[in-house]
Amino acid sequence: QKEVEQDPGPLSVPEGAIVSLNCTYSNSAFQYFMWYRQYSRKGPELLMYTYSSGNKEDGRFTAQVDKSSKYISLFIRDSQPSDSATYLCAMISNDMRFGAGTRLTVKP
Amino acid sequence: EAQVTQNPRYLITVTGKKLTVTCSQNMNHEYMSWYRQDPGLGLRQIYYSMNVEVTDKGDVPEGYKVSRKEKRNFPLILESPSPNQTSLYFCASSLTRGPYEQYFGPGTRLTVT
Numbered sequence: 001q002k003e004v005e006q007d008p009g010p011l012s013v014p015e016g017a018i019v020s021l022n023c024t025y026s027n028s029a030f031q032y033f034m035w036y037r038q039y040s041r042k043g044p045e046l047l048m049y050t051y052s053s054g055n056k057e058d059g060r061f062t063a064q065v066d067k068s069s070k071y072i073s074l075f076i077r078d079s080q081p082s083d084s085a086t087y088l089c090a091m092i093s094n095d096m097r098f099g100a101g102t103r104l105t106v107k108p
Numbered sequence: 109e110a111q112v113t114q115n116p117r118y119l120i121t122v123t124g125k126k127l128t129v130t131c132s133q134n135m136n137h138e139y140m141s142w143y144r145q146d147p148g149l150g151l152r153q154i155y156y157s158m159n160v161e162v163t164d165k166g167d168v169p170e171g172y173k174v175s176r177k178e179k180r181n182f183p184l185i186l187e188s189p190s191p192n193q194t195s196l197y198f199c200a201s202s203l204t205r206g207p208y209e210q211y212f213g214p215g216t217r218l219t220v221t
Contacts, residue, residue: 004150006150008148032208034208036212041214041215042214042215043112043198043200043212043213043214043215044151044198044212045211045212046209046210046211049208049209088150088151090151092206092207092208095153095167096153096207097150098150098151098152099150100147100148100149100150101150
């Protein structure tokens with residue numbers, strides 16, 4: 001079993017939809033949780049960074065961490081075609097682990 | 109412009125021919141690292157460096173070497189590449205002393221035949 005599980009998708013939604021991206025993990029030592037966005041033929045770029053359970057909001061993006069369920073989510077409100085990318089979750093304890101990524105397409 | 113650069117961006121080589129992928133950052137970052145990205149496996153760390161002359165193994169170091177002689181540069185060396193090292197490679201750097209808030213380079217697609 002992988003330490004971090006992420007549904008690879010692909011996920012296709014219409015413009016304006018609310019998108020929910022999720023990761024589950026097995027290592028309860030993970031303390032820092034991140035979401036990266038990776039456009040095609042580009043390197044990942046950091047979107048959100050959280051330390052504790054709860055919600056963190058940044059514009060149209062909300063990151064949610066539920067440590068008791070070992071589950072993290074990224075919500076994108078009012079999704080735009082420019083949000084079309086692969087989204088990677090990542091977690092840190094003593095080591096860093098990435099999810100395999102979910103490919104999202106937002107259709108105009 | 110603050111950035112991480114990698115060269116080359118694309119490379120096709122043959123088994124056993126030594127190669128180096130360069131990585132440079134202009135942000136005065138302490139922490140630098142190398143990852144490989146493979147379908148279904150996500151990003152896996154190869155090596156990292158917390159400062160000049162300080163390097164350590166990540167999760168998949170076999171077949172790779174690194175050096176950190178200057179703060180801005182962190183080259184990845186494949187002494188004898190094999191087909192299982194065909195992958196997409198990313199260099200990253202961070203102002204922090206760990207893999208937090210990393211800036212990634214554009215990637216190097218390596219094919220070993």
